[in-house]
């Protein structure tokens with residue numbers, strides 16, 4: 365598949381030569397909205413930021429399509445019981461939309477994939493979050509488990525951007541602006557409003573989603589690291605224009621103020637023949653991440669592994685940091701190498717894409733998750749502590765097959781009733797009620813007579 369590359373770039377892409385009105389002749393000068401567009405296309409602007417934000421933050425694209433998006437039947441509300449609509453409300457009337465505050469360490473075994481036919485949108489379940497889409501503040505963390513592609517169906521999210529982290533199974537992220545092939549070990553971001561479908565050959569798929577209700581994803585500043593390193597801009601891949609000219613019934617699903625709505629139209633929504641601009645979906649292969657870490661001693665804070673960030677209003681404080689723990693060399697001398705014991709003024713939701721994670725010997729497995737909330741103590745389990753306190757500190761390639769990630773937020777996250785009580789399709793739950801026990805074996809080593 366062909367891609368454009370370069371984080372946040374301004375792209376111009378067309379399937380038919382001259383479909384972009386860029387002034388190739390006297391009749392159609394370089395403009396966005398000519399009186400008549402080439403090939404009889406309609407021009408449509410898609411704004412991802414307010415018209416008036418400063419130039420360096422401004423995001424919009426111009427789409428040249430067979431029909432404008434507006435041509436559909438009125439939206440009607442459909443079932444959205446699996447999604448928490450508003451986190452600030454403790455006891456919502458919506459079934460399954462309840463969420464609760466808990467300071468406990470939480471860990472989930474892998475989320476089960478239903479045997480009934482479920483597509484990406486139907487298979488989305490909220491785990492935790494805070495804030496509300498209507499007031500444009502906060503975020504939600506969901507898991508998706510599904511087994512069938514979205515055929516003749518497109519989804520768009522009015523509530524915010526979605527970062528999708530596949531864990532099991534690849535898919536095509538088919539969007540208005542073109543297609544992205546995504547597999548576990550890669551991520552895809554679909555910004556607010558862009559119509560897309562997650563399509564694949566039938567079979568199990570599972571992954572994680574972080575939905576942000578304000579702003580957009582950025583690659584973090586590098587400070588003293590310099591001009592290169594971590595996620596490099598050129599490794600972010602954007603679609604080239606790809607259109608289909610199909611007259612058939614299509615369903616458009618919209619997430620709006622936390623509810624789902626459905627409308628119909630008589631043609632494919634993937635009918636954009638050309639587009640230009642800087643508001644577009646993108647993918648990134650996490651194996652391209654150029655990790656930085658200590659070459660002397662001590663365990664740096666995990667912010668060193670930030671792939672993407674979403675700023676809050678406060679300098680240096682993230683609404684969301686998307687952090688990974690990739691395979692890497694561990695060389696720290698005279699150091700307890702796994703993550704330290706800690707309490708954080710941020711919330712830490714973690715998932716595991718493959719392999720294992722250095723703070724936990726067992727229990728944290730691919731397709732599962734954990735949540736350590738604001739000031740909730742956590743760290744290595746007792747087995748890891750004993751082993752890491754006594755291991756010989758040779759250079760070690762850590763977990764060549766291991767890939768964990770963290771959604772870290774300055775918000776206090778509420779947890780959905782589904783995640784606390786109903787998270788297994790078989791009727792039980794995958795929440796591990798005995799998680800706290802992994803720390804109960806920590807021994808007292810204190811001896812005032814031995815330094």
Ligand SMILES: O=C(O)Cc1cc(O)ccc1O
Nearest residue numbers: 665666703704712723742770
């Ligand atoms: O809790 C965790 O496992 C995530 C984490 C990893 C790390 O290397 C340092 C701090 C931290 O919160």
Ligand SMILES: [Fe+2]
Nearest residue numbers: 706712736742
């Ligand atoms: Fe942590």
